Amino acid sequence: MADIGSQREEICLSLQSVSKHYGQVKAVDCVNLDVTQREFFSLLGPSGSGKTTLLRIIAGLEQPGDGRVIAGAQDVTSLPPYRRRIGMVFQNFLLFPHKTVSENIIFPLRMQRASRTECDEGLKWALDLLRLGGLGDRYPNELSGGQQQRVSLARGLISRPTLLLLDEPLANLDRELRAEMEVEIRRYQRELNIPFVYVTHNQEEALTMSDRIAIMRNGVFEQVGAREEVYTKPETAFVASFIGESNHFDGKAIDTGATDMKIEWHGKTFIAPRQSDISPGDSVRFSVKCEDVDIVAGGRAKNAPEFNQVTGRLRDIIFKGQTANYIVETQDKSEIVASQGPRGVDVKIGDDVVAQWSTSAGMGFKI
């Protein structure tokens, strides 16, 4: 009994078969999810995948066609947004332009009919937390984008909601600021111990900040898991291609062992980790992350059974700073991309090279 009780306390948000259909379009299709108290949870997906609709359902801005939303041990499915005690931060900030920074921030407290002293204390706390001191009397149009987003976060957090929803809050900020805010947002989440549900189409953002990530596509979760898990062990071909940069080989499984299998691709044979649902003869898409592929100058490559090797010509090097992408063109004009630190590699464009990766790397999916 006690166990169930404590577990209930743990789970802060629970979605139970939540669906939202617009005519034929299934924006959200029977989604189940539990988010716990200490979690930073990201919904990651391409645009049109239904992640924003799902967030709006949690907020109460959309009614689900089916299913239940439970926030803080209370069924809020039929509650309007202003009764849910859920905070939300928007991509375009949506500060009230006719109110000062202070008035914007204490708005939620005023709506809860908090006393004057509560408002003052809350305001001081929020201004300190988000380092907005001295800006209280400004109007939103007198602030920079980063400051506006901070105000928006302060407004979302001041009433200590049971849950904070963030809808692509960093999409309108420049790269440098975004990196800074990623760290900050994660810090607020840890300090305040409020679960955050973060919607983004930017996988770097999701990977940097989240504890768990749900990859969403066409209204359903393709995979839900810890960030490392989603990155290293994609469960579907879509996740494999969406997260990180990968090479894809469409081939055929020709032999399956206990832990590995052989895949035939363009007359070559690869060895790859075995997926339990694949049997010989199946069409298979094999994905391997670009950073798992090494580039070796043609003459120096040694035949090694623990590597899959493909020979080709180095067609281009795309320098990215910390890493570079080496684009290898095979004899049949296919491309393989290897991502490596540029210093260790001694090859030039036009050289004969070998692209190789460990037989334990990558993942095959039935197609």
Add this chain to the structure above:
Amino acid sequence: MSDVAITRRHAGRIRISPFLVLVAPGVVFIFLFLLLPLVVVIVFSFWRTESYNLYPDWNLGNYHALLTEASYRTFLLRSIVGALIASVICLVYAWPVAYFIARHGGRYRLLLVLVLAAPFFTGVILRVVALQGILGPGGLISITMAELGLPPIQGLMYTQNAATLGHVYLYLPFMVTAIYLSLANFEFALLETAKINGAGPFRAFFEVTWPLNWVGSAVGLVLVFIPCLASSITPQFLGGPNATSFGMRLAAQFNEAGTWALGSAMGVVLFLCSLVVIVLMSLTINPRKSGLTARGLD
């Protein structure tokens, strides 16, 4: 490039600056149709009329009469109060209409606004007469009441209320258009933000929608108040004996009475009243706080 420009100038071509081209029509209009008549009226108001003739004897007699004769004060006060009531009724009535069009009009928004303004395609007199046909003794309402065997409604016609109703009917489209134009630029997503942050629909309206669209309300109030204040035809047709307005008396000075000087003085008084209203209203608009400027800086 610059060489070409110089030779042209040397060739003696007259170049009219585009700035002047843009400014001139407005300046000419304001001068001819606003400043000039205003100056004329102000000048006349200090003159004297006798037997339908104007004499340039500078005096304050007209203003003295307006200030001392109780009937003028009554007319003016009646006009101001009547215009105020009509403006406020228009405001309350127009908000839901404009809100509906802006929020749910979709691609028919402009069409809906045009339909509301359609009565303007006919003349004022026609519209007032149409109203008589509805409210009057042999009108739609009386006949319906009689058919249903109900007693007639007292004071439906030829009262101050009927005049006010006429004003609301005539000028409501101004108010709707003004509020609609403001709402058309309003970021409705701010309402969602307000709701997420704990504001019910009612509070969200008064915390966000109302203040951010005050410009529309204020412009609408001015646009309705001023013609109602000066109105003469509507109270004349609908108002009856106890609704004589300042505007009616003013019109009479230029018609039957032929006292142009006094009429001009009354015009100046009306103008000053309108000016006060415009100044008061513009003081309530804080461009810094209004949504219009904030949106521009997004």
